[in-house]
Structures are given as structure tokens and as C-alpha cells.
Amino acid sequence: MWETVSSGQEWRGEFPNRKKNGERIWESASLSAIKDSKGNNTHFLKVAEDITERKLTEEVLERRLTELKALNVMATIVNESLDVDEILNRAMDQALRLVGVEAAGMLLLDEEARELVLIAHSGVSDEFVQAYSRMQLGEGLAGRVVQTGKPAVIGNLTEYPEARRAYVEKEHIQSAASVPLVGRSGVIGAMSLGSASPVY
Numbered sequence: 001m002w003e004t005v006s007s008g009q010e011w012r013g014e015f016p017n018r019k020k021n022g023e024r025i026w027e028s029a030s031l032s033a034i035k036d037s038k039g040n041n042t043h044f045l046k047v048a049e050d051i052t053e054r055k056l057t058e059e060v061l062e063r064r065l066t067e068l069k070a071l072n073v074m075a076t077i078v079n080e081s082l083d084v085d086e087i088l089n090r091a092m093d094q095a096l097r098l099v100g101v102e103a104a105g106m107l108l109l110d111e112e113a114r115e116l117v118l119i120a121h122s123g124v125s126d127e128f129v130q131a132y133s134r135m136q137l138g139e140g141l142a143g144r145v146v147q148t149g150k151p152a153v154i155g156n157l158t159e160y161p162e163a164r165r166a167y168v169e170k171e172h173i174q175s176a177a178s179v180p181l182v183g184r185s186g187v188i189g190a191m192s193l194g195s196a197s198p199v200y
Contacts, residue, residue, distance in 0.1 A: 005031045006041060014051065026055040066098060088120035095191075096122055103173055103194035105132060107142050109187065116142055116189065123194070124171055131167045140164045142190040145178040149187045153177045156198045174198040 004011040010032040017027045029048035033041040092104050103123035107116040116135045124132075132140075138147045141160065145152050154160050154176045160168055168176070173194035181189040 001031065005033050005044060008033060008035070014055075017048075025050050025052045027051060085120070089122065092120045092122040096193075099193060101193045101195045103171060104192065105142070106181070106189065106191050107132075107135065107146075108181070108189035109137070109146055110134075116146060119189075128167050128171055131164070141176055141178045142192045145180050145190045145192075146187050149180050149182075151177065151179040168194070172196050 001011050012030045014028050027048040028051045031046050034043040036042045096104050106120040107118050110117050114137045118133050135143050176194045178190050178192040180187045
């Protein structure tokens with residue numbers, strides 16, 4: 001940018017900036033050099049417009065477009081296969097791409113046993129799958145979510161229930177979120193997502 005302006009050319013573009021009060025904004029600007037009679041740069045002139053609203057709208061539209069693409073891919077997955085396991089696992093992979101996390105699991109409630117059963121997973125080891133294949137209601141993050149019916153987020157691993165923390169550490173998961181899956185009869189399970197970043 002400065003090379004362009006210093007060489008005497010006008011620069012146009014968009015970039016993040018801060019107001020005097022510290023608020024972050026996006027600007028669309030043009031920069032040009034003001035020269036003296038000898039052709040030396042003496043000042044720089046900036047004409048800028050605050051385009052923060054437009055940028056926010058673009059971000060929302062981009063997210064919606066990504067979500068629609070994901071729904072289209074999931075619909076295609078369902079239409080291509082009658083194998084429920086394949087549909088669930090491919091849908092799980094798509095959810096990971098959409099949300100941008102490394103691991104996910106879907107657990108359904110076995111009402112008679114009062115246990116959660118892992119029915120689909122992605123981004124975790126076989127050892128993790130074996131450890132989480134069945135969980136007591138109220139156990140672990142997903143167990144608590146199904147029990148309370150409320151989503152939960154763990155911002156760092158020290159907040160994770162101690163009994164299962166070792167398995168999570170081996171997967172390099174630093175933060176996690178879980179949401180209840182709700183059917184007509186109430187909470188039927190949970191979907192959990194794990195991230196290698198310490199703050200979800």
C-alpha cells in the first residue's frame with residue numbers, strides 16, 4: 001500500500017481500522033500522496049468511508065451460504081445412501097467442516113438403560129470411541145446436557161469432568177460444546193463438538 005502511494009500512484013482498498021475511541025471498524029479508502037513543486041511527497045491524503053455495516057452483512061450472508069451448502073451436501077448424502085451409519089458419519093464430517101472444529105460425536109439416549117449410546121463420531125481415536133460408546137446419564141459433558149436439557153460449553157480442559165478428562169486430553173481437545181437433541185418426546189440425545197483451541 002505505502003509503496004504504491006509513495007511512488008505517486010493512488011491506492012484503493014478495504015482494511016480494518018480503529019476509531020479514536022478504540023472501536024474496530026472496516027474502511028473503504030483511497031490514499032494518494034501530495035507532492036511539493038520538486039515532486040517530493042509532503043503529505044498523504046486519505047478519503048475513507050466506514051463500511052462496517054456492509055462487512056457485517058457480507059459475513060452474515062457468507063455464513064448463511066455456507067450453511068445452505070452444508071444442508072445441500074447433507075441432503076445429497078441422505079439421497080445417495082440408505083445406510084444410516086454412513087449417513088450419520090458423513091453428516092458429522094460435514095458438520096465439522098461447517099463449524100470448523102476437529103472432533104464431534106452424536107449420542108442417543110437409551111431410555112431403558114438410562115445410558116447414552118455413541119451412534120456417530122468423527123475426528124477421534126478408536127480408544128476414545130470405546131471409552132465413550134456408552135455413558136451414564138449425567139456423566140461427562142453430553143450426559144449433563146441430556147440430563148439438564150440445556151447446551152453447555154467448556155472453555156478449557158480444566159473444567160471438563162475429571163473421570164473422562166484423560167481420554168479428552170489424548171485427543172488434544174482443549175474446549176468442547178454440547179447441545180441437546182430434542183425430539184417430540186423431549187431430549188433424545190446430544191451432539192458434542194471438540195476443538196483444539198482452549199476457548200471454544
